[in-house]
Amino acid sequence: MQNLQIPFHLEQSPESIEQWQLADADIKLFPHFLSTTEADLYFNDLKKHMPWQQDSLNFGGKSVLIPRLQVWVGDKQSRYTYSGLSLSPLPWTPVLEKLRKLVEKASNSEFNSVLLNYYRDGSDSVAWHSDDEKELGSDPTIASLSLGVSRYFQLKHKTKKHLKSSCELGNGSLLVMGKGVQQHWQHQVPKQAEVDTGRINLTFRRILL
Numbered sequence: 100m101q102n103l104q105i106p107f108h109l110e111q112s113p114e115s116i117e118q119w120q121l122a123d124a125d126i127k128l129f130p131h132f133l134s135t136t137e138a139d140l141y142f143n144d145l146k147k148h149m150p151w152q153q154d155s156l157n158f159g160g161k162s163v164l165i166p167r168l169q170v171w172v173g174d175k176q177s178r179y180t181y182s183g184l185s186l187s188p189l190p191w192t193p194v195l196e197k198l199r200k201l202v203e204k205a206s207n208s209e210f211n212s213v214l215l216n217y218y219r220d221g222s223d224s225v226a227w228h229s230d231d232e233k234e235l236g237s238d239p240t241i242a243s244l245s246l247g248v249s250r251y252f253q254l255k256h257k258t259k260k261h262l263k264s265s266c267e268l269g270n271g272s273l274l275v276m277g278k279g280v281q282q283h284w285q286h287q288v289p290k291q292a293e294v295d296t297g298r299i300n301l302t303f304r305r306i307l308l
């Protein structure tokens with residue numbers, strides 16, 4: 100990990116940012132936040148060096164493996180608990196620090212932790228949920244960086260049931276989920292049988308200490 104030559108990063112021009120029209124929410128997509136060369140380097144480095152693990156969640160007293168691998172990284176105090184799973188953070192690495200700085204600048208936010216998800220192929224997924232745990236505060240900004248193969252990202256409104264949206268999150272894209280997204284919407288990454296390569300997603304978060 101220490102040997103990764105950090106690639107040169109070009110600033111985004113305002114025209115390359117897509118403001119997404121989503122009711123009750125503020126969401127922005129930078130489709131080419133990282134160049135393909137940068138994104139490939141980060142993907143390969145993280146895939147190889149992160150201590151990926153497949154955690155289990157408790158459903159009605161039964162322990163079920165989640166359909167993806169993950170790692171939780173952050174400042175010392177930033178414990179995170181979701182669906183009964185309690186994660187204590189691994190320390191920041193130079194590569195993740197570098198990505199955090201780039202993402203903080205683009206999203207105009209500060210983060211003290213990141214959840215890395217590794218979807219090994221299209222049979223890995225994440226089910227409908229919102230990131231609305233109390234340690235994230237009432238209306239958090241979460242910045243989601245995608246590396247590797249493109250996957251669908253779907254959203255549905257919690258109360259206005261006819262409202263749905265989706266996009267593809269490609270290699271090097273950054274999705275900034277701002278005010279209202281977690282409060283009013285749920286999201287998921289569905290299974291995609293035709294996908295036979297991997298994707299790593301990093302959601303940068305701020306845990307209230």
Ligand SMILES: O=C(O)CCC(=O)C(=O)O
Pocket residue numbers: 214216225230243252268286287288300302
């Ligand atoms: O992989 C993604 O794009 C979404 C990940 C996600 O929903 C999460 O980490 O809470």
